[in-house]
Amino acid sequence: MAINQAAYQELTSFCNTHNTTLVAVSKTKPVEDIKALYEMGQRDFGENYVQELIDKHPQLPSDIRWHFIGHLQSNKVKYIAPFVHLIHGVDSFKLLKEIDKQAAKNNRVIEVLLQMHIAQEETKFGLDDREVDEILNGEELSALKNVRIVGIMSMASFVDDEQQIRKEFLAAKKTFDHYAHHQVANVFMQYLSLGMSADYTIAVECGSNMIRVGSKLFGARS
Template sequence: MSIKDNLLRLRESVEPNATLVAVSKTKPISDLQEAYDAGQRHFGENKIQEMTDKWETLPKDIHWHMIGHTQRNKVKYMAPYVHLIHGVDSARLLKEINKQAYKNNRVIDCLLQIHIAEEESKFGFDQQELLELLASKDFNDYKNIRITGLMGMATFTDDQEQVRKEFKSLKTLLDHINENNLIHESHKLKTLSMGMTGDYKVALEEGSTMVRIGSAIFGSRA
């Protein structure tokens, strides 16, 4: 099937309840252009340099999502244009994003990454760290970032019930923050970024509003 066919098929199951982010990392410009021509506007990359090269080449109405682990020293390269940073996993990274957003006269939307998987390799805040961050003075002084939701990656396993439990925990955490007004009103926790090619259907059932799908659109990576 073509990229266009894959996108049309996925949109039927994802939209209108969630945003489909096409994970285009390592894929050539021609593949992204094909997806763009099929109406796709949200693209996800995991390397800032590669994303910047693509941003410079492709149409300017694309929304670029930084979905990988973000190095603080690279934030300045994407600060002029990035639409949403998914993997904010430390207070130090948040501080750097705020600084670079200020230099570019922007407010940059971010998701806080929560560690929901059993694997140690995944990045993110645990629940206690998150609540401490939200209550901190530094966090509430930042004027050039807007936290729009949470992101999490489930354990890489065939056990669908474990995956479901992890996604459910993230939705519960988001609801807990909103219902108890634990975040300043300048931030709006509406986005729940969870679900990839292998588990997006479970994620949608558990309340995901944004899924990150690559191989089901572009084919497997070399």
């Protein structure tokens, strides 16, 4: 079994202490590894690729809460709309509208996080403060009845400088707090999804209440 059981117990204890949701990032990992972690009590799993997620979904227990954490193309939303629990990476109003449309077809309300770009790397997807403001204060948002914005997701720069990582996480926390009591029916700021295997402790110090951990649980990517 490829699961690091000691790391899982350490992480669940940490998350329970800090009232934080642990999303086990299972991308590229076999169904057997996900089952092993499920049997230890884990229910939230994160996948980056639509095809991989729709392949795994029918092979695993129905009470798993699937988080889509990768970059999601609008034309792929329909494949995960029937069952996805939370979509982390919404980086445009166009994508938000497509999620709303596909959720309506499935008679569901799909919860999403807006992805903010806080890192120095240009390669990361995400919205800046102005774009977040345009979505959350836009007149079109209230017309979307089958999507609910429940928080913010961000990734810090891949650097060793803890001060820089902390500064980036705090920028996301500031935006999250700004919209914490936003008066739009389909906005309910509940989750700040920051932190991965290398930086989750800093993320939680900075206010994160959802962490996405893969390699610490499953070992290096396949």
